[in-house]
Amino acid sequence: MRLIGCLRQSRRRTRTVGILGACVMAVIGLSACSAISSTTSSASNSGGGKGVTTVVYWNMWSGQYASLIQKLVNQFNAAHPTIHVQMLTVPEANGDAKLLSAIAAGDPPDVFTEWNPEIGTYASTGAIQSLNKYETGQYKGLASWMYPVAAQWGTYNGQLYGLPMSMSNKELYYNKTILKSIGVSTPPTTFAQLMSDQARAWKISGSRVQQIGFYPPGDSWDAFTCGFNANSYTGGQYSLASSAGAKAEMNFMAEFKQYSYSAVNGFTSAYGSVSGGSENPFDMGKQAFDLNGPWVGADDIPQDDPGMQFGVVPMPTPPGGGKAGCSDVWGNYNVIPKGAKNPAAAWTFMTWMAGYHNAAWAAKTMTLGAWLPPSPQIASQPAFTSWIAANPYLKVFSDGMNNAGNDIVPVSPHETAYENALTTAVQDVETGAKSPSQALSYIDSQGNNS
């Protein structure tokens, strides 16, 4: 009996060890598979095997825009037999964090499309590569080919780090029906007229907002910066508190303190949810004026309120000697992260997407994405000019790109902290928590001490 018991025990132990061994083998097997698959991938990455170089491309688009970009990538792949671009979309909410994690892990994509003002932060920390070394041979004239402001957004310390594939600016949308309802037949041409018209367009019942005249949200500071001449970043320091333009802009923000912050933002956020997350009651015919980009007219309004009668004019010049008709300009910039495996092929892809030596194709893509081109050469292509002719309101945006007063968010190592501080500061002023001068000092302290 004892012998049988021992044998049973021994068998049980053998079985246990056997199961465990099988598990360990399975884990090793899986690791091996993973290792094999990554080896294959890296073979293909290095351009071995069939001689095709794989470019791993990440972007933060979703929905119809992700499908559009995939189409453009497919067109690139079809035109470039030796390069295969593999596209992956990462969620916008943590796209930048994912990029940094991938860089830190030594396995970043070869190209990443950045639209947040991060170029300065990333360039200063070495997270992305300077592109200057590629601007030789057929690419020598690339920097001067772009709109100056387009090159400026991607440049840090005199080096180009981001190459735009499309641009945007902001102009003043107005709802013709709402203006008519308040007895206004023409859009405003002066700042005073804008403020007077918008004040009459508000509809508030008790503590509830039913219609907005005009309301600059917390993240709209940059949109007004050039108009107020409020850009105050020199010598590596933010100095908004001592800038007359910045004071004028913050005083302008403070004028909206009269409208309940919580009521307006509750209203805006609710319309954002029903209109596909654009957080814009203007698209739904519930706001008289909106300072926004070309996609609002081209994509959002046809989707949210197709019958809306709207027009676009340049933003009237704010009081205090600001720049006339200028705009904040930014775009979708392709960068090559540190540790990218195939930077040369990535560069080929980026220049194609930018439309360099490829302007006719790029002009068509602008019309598909409701973007503005990074170069006047693309803007003069028939595909783009006929699109503008068919949609006259877009001419304001297209012409706006040539305005010498256009401005960008200062490209600095502290862009992120500065932008976060701006949003909070404008909220503080609109809620009445801070005075304009306190808010400006707060921005300076956050931007300079981050």
Add this chain to the structure above:
Amino acid sequence: MAARTLGTRRFGTPARRRLRTGLLFVSPWIVGFLAFTLYPFLMTFFYSFTNYDIVSNAQWVGLGNYDHLIHDGLFWTALWNTGFYTVLEVPLSTVVAIALAMLLNMKVRGLAVYRTIFYLPTVVPIVASSILWLWLFNPSFGIINDLLTDVHVAGPGWMFSTLWAKPTFVLLGIWGSGAPMVVYLAALQGVPKEMYEVAQIEGANAWHRIRYVMLPMISPAILFNVILALVACLQYFTQAYIMTQGGPDNSTLFYSLYLYQQAFQDLHLGYASAMAWILFVIVLVITLLLFRSSSRWVYYAGED
């Protein structure tokens, strides 16, 4: 010599073999713990003394990050917001969870349905419940303000108001009290009925039976839930990240949200590590204090 003999006896060959087998079985967890918990935990201590931006080498700055934290207004704002939320949320959710458990411990018809209903919020994904609450509490379109208007009360701005944003998160937290409620329910069912009967015979009214019989008997469960709730509140992040991003006016900038912003938006990994260690010390001290105080208010059956 004696110790060696004892050791050999205690860990004889079969015992060693069993130990080895056992360790092999738990080895995936041990490896995971060492690689993904202990190592990062210790490394954050090192990084808290450095300037580290994830992509370049860490630079030693000594106590610089801790010194900077003391002078960082947003750090104190985040600490205040988190403390405010914790002080409100932990006692309120404890009271509500115990009250619900008491109700669900009664013998009424359809008890299983009620238990399911009250537990349901716990299984709703946080993102879904956050969006739902954003709608419910919308100042212009939300049903809560509609109901308040019906009784002639002007509803506040809830998530969009600096005054009301934190209390709204507290309400959201109370709504999700299903998990502690289940623990309290289990504890309540472990209280012998005879104890209530004896107390009643001795003249104890309902409040006395709750105060002197029920609460002491479920006090181990209260200690357990309070510690869990405290740690969760001090690390509050997801709902604020989804619903307010710290606004308006930093009124919902909770500690973990600010830590996340520092680490993954501003690339101040060293600074964020220092913040993480300060939070760790705060959690540790409060938990130790709770454990120390537990000898005065927690009753374990079987102990004198």
